[in-house]
């Protein structure tokens with residue numbers, strides 16, 4: 001039975017979620033603020049299979065909670081609840097380390113489907129041989145065409161969500177991994193900001209696309225020897241980005 005932690009201060013939403021998760025066969029527990037969430041996940045080291053995390057919480061907000069988890073190397077799958085019409089929340093959520101998001105008010109069946117997607121993905125990651133997931137059930141926006149990818153001394157392990165460069169291992173979030181996979185599978189071609197929003201993250205139109213730039217800054221810190229002089233992840237002014245695995249030497 002999968003164990004889900006619901007972090008939500010609005011009691012009627014929290015109780016509704018718990019009731020419905022339990023009806024679907026999950027074990028669900030509710031906390032009403034961010035402090036209690038990090039207390040249980042980090043201090044008490046309780047094991048949950050997924051966290052449904054609201055952004056607007058009293059005290060420590062959802063962004064702070066997920067950032068704290070990732071800083072402590074806790075990679076429990078996090079589904080973040082964002083306010084509708086605030087795409088900047090989504091991007092900030094991904095940058096903080098969330099794995100997926102759902103705008104409020106949400107349809108319960110969509111929440112359950114997203115949660116199942118996250119759990120399936122993490123179960124697959126924990127499986128000993130990383131066997132291919134059942135194609136008919138896999139998430140369409142996580143293409144599984146390659147598991148590892150190497151370029152210039154760096155190895156990205158999409159199955160383990162790890163990037164190994166020299167002696168360091170960086171743990172990637174699902175969203176970072178998906179963005180890298182998308183850029184790499186378009187090696188040499190320009191990927192527009194719109195394409196990143198729509199095809200990789202499932203966002204639409206009115207999003208402030210400049211917010212992606214912050215995300216790219218982070219990826220550059222991972223993959224570039226000198227992030228200020230990127231050679232692999234290039235900005236194409238006014239359009240988007242281009243990944244080049246083997247740039248010509250300067």
Ligand code: CA
Pocket residue numbers: 008009010054055056057
């Ligand atoms: Ca709230």
